[in-house]
Amino acid sequence: MDHPVIRGVRFFMAHTPGLVRHGSKPDREIARDPEVWESIKSHLRSFDDVVGYAPHQVLLGNRTPESLAELDQPWYENVAREAPRNGPHGELVSEEEFYGLLKAGDDFDLLWLDEEFAERSRELLVKHPRVPAADLEKIVGVPPSQIEEMLDDSEKGAKPLQLRDGSTIGLIQHGLLEDPSLAPDILLENLAVKATGTMALRLVMDDFSIAPDQLQYIIGSGEEAIGDRYNRGGGNLAKTVAEAAGCIEATGSDVKAFCCAPVHAMVVAGSLATSGVFPEIAVIGGCSLAKLGMKFGGHLAKDIPVMEDILVGFAVLMGPDDGVSPRLRLDSIGRHTVGAGSVQQAIIEALVQKPLENMGLSFTDIDKYSTEMHNPEITDTAGSGNVPRTNYRLIAAIAAARGDIPAGNDARDEFVAMHGMMGFSPTQGHVASAVPYLAHALDSLRSGESKYTMFLAKGSLFLGRMTHLSDGESFVLEANPAAR
Amino acid sequence: MVDKHGKDDIVVVLGSPSAESAEVYARTVTEGDPSWVGPLAGISLGLPVFHILESEMKDQIDAKVYKEQVSIMESVLETDEIIQAMKNVRESVSV
Secondary structure: OOOOEEEEEEEEEEEEEHHHHHHHHHHHHHHHHOOOHHHHHHHOOHHHHHHHHHHHHHHHHOHHHHHHHHHHOHHOOOOOOOOOOOOEEEEEEOOHHHHHHHOOOOOOOOOEEEEEHHHHHHHHOOOOOOHHHHHHHHHHOOOHHHHHHHHOOOOOOOOOEOOOOOOEEEEOOOOOOOHHHHHHHHHHHHHHHHHHHHHHHHHHHOOOOOHHHOOEEEEEEOOOOOOOOOOOOOOOOHHHHHOOOOOOOOOEEEEEOOHHHHHHHHHHHHHHHOOOOOOEEEEEEOOOOOOOOOOOHHHHHHHOOOOOOOOEEEEEEOOOOOOOOEEEOOOHOOEEHHHOOOOOHHHHHHHHHHHHHHHHOHHOOOEEEEOOOOOOHHHHHHHOHHHHHHHHHHHHHHHHHHHOOOOOOHHHHHHHHHHHOOOOOOOHHHHOEEEHHHHHHHHHHHHOOOEEEEEEEEEEEHOOOOOOOEEEEEEEEOOOOOOO | OOHHHHOOOEEEOOOOOHHHHHHHHHHHHHOOOOOOOOOOOOOOOOEEEEOOHHHHHOOOOOOHHOOOOOOOOHOOOOHHHHHHOOOOOOEEOOO
């Protein structure tokens, strides 16, 4: 059986404190009580604090996930000064830069920036090696009076765009007043998804020397819903991003599967690459703007920073076996079938135990498991528990039941420490689901430090009210045998 | 549900993953949402509430079914802390 490879992955992060008010939860709470925005605003982080935050440095590739276990918590009080905003795995931009990137992707002139701010944003982005001149030309603003006039007219329904300090620097309009699928918040989310996905794709193509016209197919794997009222969620962010990134020989489509979509998409992409249908292929995921500030209530109650202030896009380059890059084993795919049920134990058996048995491996043969990599500092402080730790303990419990490790808490904790890691994803949803560790896994599999990594993702299908089912899919990535 | 069925025939069973979240949900259905942001802010339902990991629930469930569906989570979650949090809430709100 031939297996595809993952050539590279890159992450594009944007610090967006001013956009936190447009997250689903803050938006509803601010509409109910405008004072809520004042409380949130006083707990938003500076750009320097966000750059120096250790979990972000892990995603950028400047420190390892393992190093987090040695760093005193809370990490938000243990911020590195003068940390780099770029790293081997990606980059992090400020909100001043990000608003310019949103405008560059705004083909229908729905987002207006104040002319002075637009100039400031453009000047910052001129230095950016991956923002082409054609994009810079699109970052043009309007007079402040035009913005004020539009925001004052309540019938127009436009929403203000602000910076962290609360100053208004622009607005986002309705696409069509009577169409809820083209409401300002939805268009803003989709523009943010387009911008983050495009920048991630540009990063990965540059770093792995793939020219835009070499890519043949792109698969989108995010949770956004692009479309108008007659085709809500119709999608194809992938092709939108392909155009924005200059991939003129590519087409694409989206794979939708809640948080689990990136893993589904990589399996589909790998199959297309191996079969020869589309040898040069990429999987992308834009951000989840709706999840900004989702747990702000818990963070404010504890008087700690509102940490869901980051948008992340990612892009993964895949292709047929090149004899060098880590291989996605197509005989290792773990599937959560309809009949498997939604009990956690059954899910882990389907996603971990069964594929390992198929491959003739034990639980301890997998050097690292990448699961839902939620940052515990964000979730635990807001009552959602330590998600990765719970997942690792579940895997350990099944490993013990199978006899791969001894029973008892000591063996469990040893397994978790050795085969797991602390969560470091800046956001929940599809971005957090197994993907964050991918770049570190490629490094480790290439260097020979590890041989097998398992990626497992779960999705909450029941949230859509159409089924009580969960979802899940997994795969094993292995060091390329030809390069060992 | 309380409006439709009344309080007398309802018991709330939680499956939340931590002591802290168990306490928040337990307080929400007894004295009202402690975070004051959800629909039950300021509404005191006074419902009896238990966590699925507590013996009061476990003892009433077929042992085979419990083993298949729940028992692995006993070894995964901080079960003792969750049970203590539930006891604290019940004592402090005297349901």
